[in-house]
Amino acid sequence: MADSEHSSSDETSVDFKEETSKESELEFSEDEETLIIRMFNIVGERWSLIAGRIPGRTAEEIEEYWNTRYSTSE
Template structure:
């Protein structure tokens, strides 16, 4: 019976809305932030072009960073 209780509590922990909300904020280094700002000023909301200049970053990550940066909710 202890096993089924652990399984249900594990399930609640992994699907908790608080966990998902905390993970939505994307962390960028100062250099990456500066590059995103410069590129945005040059090309606008062309996230795929900006992501192409920052190794290891996706267009979605950059867009999410930009939206959080401009929003008071993040």
């Protein structure tokens, strides 16, 4: 029984590490954040257009960043 408890604990720590690494991947500079906000106000949720203005960023990264940071679903 102790083995099954231990394995679920390991899974939890792996999930936490994955979430932490995702959050660190979504670190944007202040300039990038400002540009995302300005572009969002102009073009809305057209993430590929916004990503085209930020070298090295994908539309998915920007959308995920926006949804984690500015989502109004609370």
